[in-house]
Amino acid sequence: MTGQLADQVSPARRWLRFSLGEKKSALRLDCLVRVLDQIELFLLPFLPREFKGVIYFNEQAVPIVNWEIFGIKSSSGGLVMILEQGKDWIGMEVKDTGKVEEYRPGPGAKENGFWIELDAEKGIWGLDEGKFFKTLRQDHSRPED
């Protein structure tokens, strides 16, 4: 935290740090619903490759992101962050979560897919949840599938 307490910072600028494989990442706090430490994953028929299955949470079937198709190695058994955008929720497995920090990525911030660079020096990338949800709604099936 750069000189301010987390609750004094505007919510739009507050990011929760998390680890995803070797990637140092962060997520805007106002799209985070809950962090779960235990889940039961259910496999489903006709499941898109972007998802591993669903969990039952808060009377909803919440899809869990399959990081592998995005080239990210993530070990199961860590934590699951539930994210929301509009009325849609998704869950993503992460290794662990860290501190809440303030970042203000400008219009010139480097982007890579649904990631946006928050701190070039420390190598911290923020998840752009709008682009992430949009990506997940797209079909990434290979033609031979």
Added chain:
Amino acid sequence: MSSQPSHFYDAGPGDSLFLTSVFKRISITLKSPLEEKGRKQEEHYLVFEAGGYPLAARLSQIQKVYAQGETAPEEKAMDLGEIIGSKQKTGRYYLEVLAKGKTVPVLVDRIEPIKDLQLAVWLDFPGPMRRPGNKMIKGFFFDGSRMISLIDFSQVFPARGK
């Protein structure tokens, strides 16, 4: 992962379940998603397994259920497990399914006694997971241990050219 086998009903030879397609249906004007949820839970369903997944179908789409051991027109029947992606052909029961006015024989692996799923929680299909290839899955019944996918047979067969 949840295990399912203990929930399923193994009918003996000749133990057929004949279902007429006449079910009293109460016409309800839907006013809210909550009312729709309630209506889904009050309807009756056939719960069965295919391709290793627990599935449910509205009884209004099932004309007849043949038990294990009865002659199934296997050469004409559609193996639901195969459609779902299971390599193993394990269809033992077959259903006569009504889809778009046609009767289609469908092979499934196991069936359960008919139930209304009132104690299960209805869960809408998550928007980010929706694809043209899974429009036959309308949502899920969560019964505490299983996520039962509600399948709409009228969406299964046109897509497969039947």
